[in-house]
Amino acid sequence: MKTIRWGIIGTGNISSTFAKAVTSLEGAKLVAVASRSQERANEFAEKFHIEKAYGSYQELALDPELDVVYIGTPHTEHFSNARECIINKKAVLCEKPITLNQSETMHLIELAKEHKVFLMEAMWTKFLPVTQQVKQWVKEKRIGTVKHLKISFGFYKDFDPEHRLFNPNLAGGALLDVGIYPITYTIHMLDKLPDQILSFSEIGKSGVDEQNVIIFKYNEGMLAQLSSSVLLDTGDDAEIIGENGRIVVPKFWMAESALLYDKEGKLLESCSIPHKVNGYEYEAMEVNRCLRDGKLESDLVPLKDTLNIMKLMDQMRNEWGLKYPQEEE
Ligand SMILES: NC(=O)c1ccc[n+]([C@@H]2O[C@H](COP(=O)([O-])OP(=O)(O)OC[C@H]3O[C@@H](n4cnc5c(N)ncnc54)[C@H](OP(=O)(O)O)[C@@H]3O)[C@@H](O)[C@H]2O)c1
Incomplete structure (x- = not known):
């Protein structure tokens, strides 16, 4: 089974919750975390035993070792954070709401298609x-x-x-x-x-x-x-x-x-x-499955539904x- 290598952007509440979930999974490894502050990245990395701590989101997006990035920043940052990852060929699991509005979502969907990159809104409830x-x-x-x-x-x-x-x-x-x-x-x-x-x-x-x-x-x-x-x-x-x-x-x-x-x-x-951990493990497992199967979106949280909502x-x-x-x- 291919190990899926994860990165996390943002070191707030939900990123910590998600880190707990993803580090519990077989076949997944949390390899990097990025914060706007090097100090916060270091603290988070230490807490969750993560190898790499970046003091900027861009450095993480450029890391060639990562398969997928989880975005746990406030709503307003989702679009630019996801965009940066997608154009650097990283799959993206982005917190809800995926963006501020329909037009930003459309833009991300087109970008993900163009770069042949997996994209999913972290609507974890559907996977419970x-x-x-x-x-x-x-x-x-x-x-x-x-x-x-x-x-x-x-x-x-x-x-x-x-x-x-x-x-x-x-x-x-x-x-x-x-x-x-x-x-x-x-x-x-x-x-x-x-x-x-x-x-x-x-x-x-x-x-x-x-x-x-x-x-x-x-x-x-x-x-x-x-x-x-x-x-x-x-x-x-x-x-x-x-x-x-x-x-x-x-x-x-x-x-x-x-x-x-x-x-x-x-x-x-x-x-x-x-829950086996805290409930967020199920959405992470879905992303792992999709990436192993070479899928660009999840059947349960398809991009068309995300856009319609x-x-x-x-x-x-x-x-x-x-x-x-x-x-x-
Ligand atoms: N799925 C769920 O159950 C669930 C639950 C709660 C929240 N969420 C979603 O997750 C996202 C984050 O929520 P949260 O409660 O985790 O927020 P939070 O505790 O405030 O954390 C957000 C993190 O984003 C980073 N960030 C980047 N730009 C920022 C800015 N301008 N202002 C503040 N922080 C900024 C910060 O990390 P650095 O300083 O390290 O860069 C911060 O720690 C939201 O979109 C929310 O809807 C989902």
Whole structure:
């Protein structure tokens, strides 16, 4: 089995989480890390026993020893970080949202095609075994035809205009940070983009959406009520309601369990699959598999879906009048 050699860009929260996951895998080696500061790169390298620590992202992108780079920087940096890696022939696993908007995503997709390089948004939820079990229940019509979904993702966070969740210069706001999960989950479960969307947001003091609600309507008769917040705990469970029963997925975005009920509320089946490490190992395993098979994208997170979701989020932000400084002409 070919060992896949990984590099990581950024030394923040999610990069540490991902480093734990990838270093646990057989057939993968975390070879390099890059930070904007040599000191932080050294610290991270020491913590995760990584051979090479770079004090700039560009040096890592140029490292000929790497097969793939994980990008764990704020949303606003994804485009330029991914671009640098792709033009240097490195496969890319980029944190969500893959870019700020549809136009940047399109650009990256074209660049990845041109350079024949693998590209995937790190939508890890789709690779969790519990998500796959839930999708299987839906496909097998265990709850009959799905008619309704209720999904939220929100948490309490004290307002801080400098923090990336509230800072417009780092593309803060609920939609791009957490709202992307209920949207992606719904489209994944129904295998279809909505026919109509109605959405509202509350734009806070720093000029980004602190909370939002979104309704998806499908011509086949399905409705989804979705919401997200970076200021309030609006919950983070998913409920999928069908004509004959209901599936409940506690903490759907990092799910380790799911419950299947009949119409009378009787529990028919449950599944519990604890993460092997922290849940991020599954997306890393998918990237390893794809690279070994010479694939340029993942079947489960195809670039067309990533682009379509960016397009929907652009559309909503447009209706809310939410533009980031980087998008102003
Ligand atoms: N999949 C998930 O479950 C999940 C969870 C959390 C976050 N995320 C995503 O991961 C990304 C990073 O989130 P995080 O919570 O890990 O953020 P974070 O803790 O702030 O870390 C971001 C890192 O990016 C680097 N960076 C580059 N340019 C920066 C800038 N202008 N300002 C601040 N940092 C900059 C910094 O590393 P250096 O200083 O070393 O260069 C920093 O440590 C976001 O896009 C977020 O949506 C995903």
